[in-house]
């Protein structure tokens with residue numbers, strides 16, 4: 355077995371070069387999906403892949419697949435990748451590291467003239483961030499059959515432009531039907547976006563799964579009334595109820611060691627300085643690696659919200675709008691990552707992803723796993739997001755080894771037939 359090595363300087367240079375496409379003064383990237391900046395980085399990615407001898411295909415969700423031939427082109431490819439879109443105040447590593455680590459792994463095969471058994475593909479998934487068009491991870495979700503293509507194309511941004519229209523405008527609505535492509539496996543490198551690897555001093559996170567997540571909309575209804583003339587005893591203040599519910603969410607999540615609960619959006623009506631708020635719209639996001647804990651939190655919070663509302667003379671309506679079960683990554687893919695970290699001489703630990711990623715959706719239809727690298731202070735979705743050249747390189751090296759390990763196993767499996 356050849357000892358293939360990725361080129362850490364080249365990986366770093368590509369990350370820094372493309373970070374200029376949408377680069378912000380504070381050192382981050384603002385490259386919203388399907389904007390002209392997204393087109394520019396896609397064009398860059400396509401040209402680089404073609405220079406490495408790859409064929410680039412685009413599907414009707416704008417997902418890009420750069421393919422390097424294998425010995426057996428009839429076998430579905432082993433794929434790797436992530437996303438090139440960012441948050442409005444995004445960092446240089448979220449998503450981009452997964453794409454460029456994959457590109458560098460593929461470049462290492464190309465430099466060595468190494469012929470894999472299965473074809474190898476690098477994928478750039480469209481709109482992972484969900485910032486311009488909601489929901490996020492929409493291309494990988496369509497790929498996995500979680501949403502229909504037509505529904506996804508009809509999503510609108512705040513200016514009323516549709517996802518399908520934006521795809522056309524930048525010239526990235528391809529002919530292949532999203533989801534038609536079969537993959538043998540999918541591996542995604544990503545910065546951890548949390549503090550655990552750094553705190554433990556580990557180079558690599560072997561991601562065994564993704565935590566369960568549920569989202570809710572809550573509408574709290576009281577009564578608008580005059581802030582000066584309504585005595586405290588006669589108020590039905592919906593914002594007071596919301597404040598107490600926010601506190602109850604925090605208290606509930608703290609009872610479970612791994613749970614998190616967040617009220618991230620709150621709208622006050624009528625929104626006037628001298629009117630007691632009569633209606634509140636707010637969102638609730640509950641997560642835990644164990645879906646049964648999320649269910650317990652849900653029932654506790656709904657009961658607490660009802661008690662709080664009854665005390666103030668309010669009503670609360672809660673609607674579940676998103677329900678993502680916990681993900682268990684494929685044992686074979688996770689084993690390939692574990693073996694790759696060991697073979698690369700890197701320290702590692704098992705970890706559950708706290709954020710959702712394209713790999714979580716893809717793993718519904720394809721064996722998959724993820725590789726985490728530490729990021730400074732666990733900060734992400736922020737222009738200050740940072741992983742070092744060495745940390746990025748470690749992720750790419752483990753990715754390459756994992757893909758080669760998986761490829762050998764595929765060759766054995768098909769060889770036996």
Ligand SMILES: [Zn+2]
Pocket residue numbers: 437448449482544
């Ligand atoms: Zn990401």
